[in-house]
Amino acid sequence: MSLTRLALATSALALATAAAAQTRDNVQIAGSSTVLPYASIVAEAFGENFDFPTPVVESGGSSAGLARFCEGVGPNQIDIANASRPIRENEIETCAANGVTEIIEVRIGYDGIVFASQIDGPEFTAFEPSDWFTALAAELPVDGEIVANPHTTWADVNAELPDAEIMAFIPGTKHGTREVFEENVLLQGCENTGALQAFIDSGMSEDDAEGACMAVRTDGASVDIDGDYTETLARIDANPNGVGVFGLAFYENNTDRLKVATMGGVEPTTETIASGEYPVSRPLFFYIKKAHIGVIPGLQEYADFFVSDVMAGPNGPLANYGLVSDPELAATQEAVANGTTMGSM
Amino acid sequence: MTDFTSAGGEAVELRRGQSLLTVDRKTRRRNAAEGRFKVYGLIAISIALVMLVILLVTIVVRGIPAFTQTFVSLDVPLRAEVLDPDGTGDPEVIRGVMTFGYAPLIEEALADAVAETGVQTEIDAAALVQMLSSGVAADIRDRVQENPELVGETVTIEVLASSRADGYFKGRVTRESLERDRNLSPAHLDVLDAMRDAGIVSIHFNWDFVWGADASESRPEEAGIGVAMIGSFFMMLVVLVLSLPIGVAASIYLEEFAPKNRFTDLIEVNISNLAAVPSIVFGILGLAAFIQFAGLPQSAPLVGGLVLTLMTLPTIIISTRASLKAVPPSIRDAALGVGASKMQSVFHHVLPLAMPGILTGTIIGLAQALGETAPLLLIGMVGFIASNRPDGLAEGLLSPNSAMPAQIYEWAKRADPAYYERAWGGIIVLLLFLLAMNLIAILLRRRFERRW
Numbered sequence: 001m002s003l004t005r006l007a008l009a010t011s012a013l014a015l016a017t018a019a020a021a022q023t024r025d026n027v028q029i030a031g032s033s034t035v036l037p038y039a040s041i042v043a044e045a046f047g048e049n050f051d052f053p054t055p056v057v058e059s060g061g062s063s064a065g066l067a068r069f070c071e072g073v074g075p076n077q078i079d080i081a082n083a084s085r086p087i088r089e090n091e092i093e094t095c096a097a098n099g100v101t102e103i104i105e106v107r108i109g110y111d112g113i114v115f116a117s118q119i120d121g122p123e124f125t126a127f128e129p130s131d132w133f134t135a136l137a138a139e140l141p142v143d144g145e146i147v148a149n150p151h152t153t154w155a156d157v158n159a160e161l162p163d164a165e166i167m168a169f170i171p172g173t174k175h176g177t178r179e180v181f182e183e184n185v186l187l188q189g190c191e192n193t194g195a196l197q198a199f200i201d202s203g204m205s206e207d208d209a210e211g212a213c214m215a216v217r218t219d220g221a222s223v224d225i226d227g228d229y230t231e232t233l234a235r236i237d238a239n240p241n242g243v244g245v246f247g248l249a250f251y252e253n254n255t256d257r258l259k260v261a262t263m264g265g266v267e268p269t270t271e272t273i274a275s276g277e278y279p280v281s282r283p284l285f286f287y288i289k290k291a292h293i294g295v296i297p298g299l300q301e302y303a304d305f306f307v308s309d310v311m312a313g314p315n316g317p318l319a320n321y322g323l324v325s326d327p328e329l330a331a332t333q334e335a336v337a338n339g340t341t342m343g344s345m
Numbered sequence: 346m347t348d349f350t351s352a353g354g355e356a357v358e359l360r361r362g363q364s365l366l367t368v369d370r371k372t373r374r375r376n377a378a379e380g381r382f383k384v385y386g387l388i389a390i391s392i393a394l395v396m397l398v399i400l401l402v403t404i405v406v407r408g409i410p411a412f413t414q415t416f417v418s419l420d421v422p423l424r425a426e427v428l429d430p431d432g433t434g435d436p437e438v439i440r441g442v443m444t445f446g447y448a449p450l451i452e453e454a455l456a457d458a459v460a461e462t463g464v465q466t467e468i469d470a471a472a473l474v475q476m477l478s479s480g481v482a483a484d485i486r487d488r489v490q491e492n493p494e495l496v497g498e499t500v501t502i503e504v505l506a507s508s509r510a511d512g513y514f515k516g517r518v519t520r521e522s523l524e525r526d527r528n529l530s531p532a533h534l535d536v537l538d539a540m541r542d543a544g545i546v547s548i549h550f551n552w553d554f555v556w557g558a559d560a561s562e563s564r565p566e567e568a569g570i571g572v573a574m575i576g577s578f579f580m581m582l583v584v585l586v587l588s589l590p591i592g593v594a595a596s597i598y599l600e601e602f603a604p605k606n607r608f609t610d611l612i613e614v615n616i617s618n619l620a621a622v623p624s625i626v627f628g629i630l631g632l633a634a635f636i637q638f639a640g641l642p643q644s645a646p647l648v649g650g651l652v653l654t655l656m657t658l659p660t661i662i663i664s665t666r667a668s669l670k671a672v673p674p675s676i677r678d679a680a681l682g683v684g685a686s687k688m689q690s691v692f693h694h695v696l697p698l699a700m701p702g703i704l705t706g707t708i709i710g711l712a713q714a715l716g717e718t719a720p721l722l723l724i725g726m727v728g729f730i731a732s733n734r735p736d737g738l739a740e741g742l743l744s745p746n747s748a749m750p751a752q753i754y755e756w757a758k759r760a761d762p763a764y765y766e767r768a769w770g771g772i773i774v775l776l777l778f779l780l781a782m783n784l785i786a787i788l789l790r791r792r793f794e795r796r797w
Contacts, residue, residue: 024642026733026744026745028643028644028745030725030728033758036562036728036729037561037562037563037759037760039729040561040562040729041561041562041563043561043729043732044560044561044564044729044732045444045483045561047732047733048444048483048486048487049443049444053733053744054732054733056644056725056728056729056730056732056745057728057729057730058644058725058727058728058729058730059727059728059758075642076636076640076641076642076643078643227758228758230757230758230759230760249760250760252526252527252528253528253760253761253762254760255522255525255526255527256518256519256525256526256762317479317563320563321562321563
């Protein structure tokens with residue numbers, strides 16, 4: 001008798017599940033851990049101010065988020081992918097192959113990437129992109145020959161830097177931040193030092209030369225951090241000579257343990273990033289599946305609310321947390337309200 | 346035979362003239378070896394104990410501050426011209442005022458409170474508000490929505506201080522560190538000290554940490570582990586409902602009914618191996634089987650529970666089989682001897698005697714599942730998720746939620762150092778649960794176990 005009861009209960013559970021799988025009443029978001037704080041702030045305020053449940057925001061990195069985003073359309077798929085880099089062409093193709101054809105791209109603002117070290121550590125106060133290239137490149141031209149990176153201390157790289165062992169903690173390749181670091185710092189430094197030209201002169205094609213510029217040494221002087229900024233911070237805490245790559249918002253929350261260095265002579269602040277003076281910043285995005293708008297309750301409202309002036313404006317809670325407000329926010333608001341998809345622009 | 350006696354004779358020869366009470370060299374060496382071994386054992390135990398004490402002290406010292414919170418008592422004027430400009434008294438109109446609309450009211454209330462203490466400060470009202478949690482507006486708005494007739498009156502309400510202000514009273518934030526901070530300045534601390542002296546600011550136990558929902562990155566002071574605890578509860582419910590009957594049925598069959606052949610041997614080996622499979626493997630299996638194939642919702646405690654069931658089943662089967670084996674065969678023989686069927690002998694005699702062991706194994710398995718994070722990473726239970734309190738059984742099982750260990754992991758990742766403190770606090774709550782479960786297991790065993 002108890003067996004029958006058990007079977008009944010199990011089948012009831014299965015039925016309830018099947019019914020629930022058909023619909024979903026909360027917005028589901030996944031993606032970049034850099035965008036996660038902003039998305040969680042918006043989600044919380046959205047839950048407070050609207051009659052919809054608070055959206056669910058998962059992290060895991062831009063690439064992982066976009067991969068899940070492109071898995072298909074339906075209540076079991078996420079509605080929004082957060083990304084700290086623009087979506088790639090091959091991701092759009094994967095999306096299209098799985099039926100995700102209409103994607104709305106929303107740029108929410110800009111984020112600065114800062115270079116910080118232990119507050120009591122050596123005086124790392126000013127970096128140039130060329131310092132980072134020379135310190136971290138796998139190979140670089142010395143006296144006309146391309147050799148493996150010989151530098152062991154920052155003073156070797158640039159006499160003005162402290163005589164401390166090179167120990168850099170940079171974001172791992174699954175992070176969108178890595179791409180910005182490679183392009184705005186390593187490649188820039190490569191060009192500035194003339195190494196790019198030297199690579200080309202040595203017989204490389206332009207693409208290969210750029211690849212060589214962005215190749216990072218693997219002898220232990222540079223450590224890829226695949227986790228979050230908290231992991232980078234823990235490494236810096238343990239290594240007085242360590243220099244880490246952080247997001248501006250993370251640094252501003254931990255000013256008691258970190259000191260920041262200028263890049264190209266500019267101190268990273270929301271103002272210098274907004275004006276474009278500070279060289280290492282990148283736009284942050286989220287991507288909406290248009291097919292889910294009107295199906296998942298609150299999705300359109302969430303997107304509108306995210307880019308509204310009260311949230312993403314220069315005095316909103318996102319800016320307070322460290323997001324650099326987008327000067328073209330009005331255009332973004334219009335695009336979100338109209339549901340302008342990527343292809344149609 | 347002769348060899349033996351002669352060898353024995355020699356041994357006796359050697360000891361001749363010596364008393365058994367005088368210890369010879371060989372015995373001394375053996376005794377010394379024994380003594381050394383005892384010392385090694387003691388050293389090992391003391392190292393383990395010291396580690397345990399260090400661990401517990403660290404957890405308690407770092408986690409206890411998370412249970413108290415700094416509160417500010419404010420008289421907030423709920424001005425009708427802001428909240429209900431046309432004087433309609435219509436709840437819909439009042440609903441229309443977003444949390445941002447409450448900001449000027451809070452600024453005013455705080456400025457009044459500061460003025461009352463008589464402290465001179467150059468900080469303007471807009472910057473003073475940084476001492477308060479950014480969730481205050483939402484608290485007051487909720488209150489007004491419940492009682493729309495409050496509009497036009499002044500309510501006294503106890504609100505949370507911001508994480509930096511709270512950190513100052515807990516010693517986490519110092520004046521020097523605030524020199525470089527963007528969220529709060531050292532000048533704020535003078536105001537806070539004056540408010541503390543005037544009794545406007547107080548620190549007391551914060552039940553919201555135990556029962557509340559997760560909060561966003563900008564307001565760690567509001568975050569609580571309560572909703573994640575509910576998520577854990579529903580997962581454990583699923584694990585218990587599924588793994589106990591399946592596990593016990595499987596072990597009874599394997600132990601009492603199944604023929605002993607190659608096939609059952611294979612099953613046996615596999616069960617033992619499954620118990621040693623890393624939990625993340627079950628996570629990715631759950632993602633593929635339950636979410637992608639069966640179409641169950643992401644982040645749902647039901648899926649978490651199913652995955653943890655897979656993980657717990659081998660533990661339960663192994664412990665159940667061990668306790669069935671421990672029931673002496675004479676019990677079975679006696680039952681069969683008086684004419685009971687095989688099934689009657691198992692269900693009427695063997696199973697009741699094995700029950701304490703089965704329950705202990707189940708509780709240990711549940712405790713293990715309760716502390717598991719890795720498989721939950723893959724089925725979307727880590728992130729800003731535990732924000733809605735579920736309403737009822739179906740929603741509790743199906744709407745997105747987190748679990749206690751996943752919530753702790755998430756907090757430890759967040760930028761604000763106040764979240765780090767909450768992660769330690771969450772560990773205390775989790776450990777209390779595990780302690781309670783293990784205690785129940787021990788009590789059950791003590792109370793019901795029979796020895797033969």
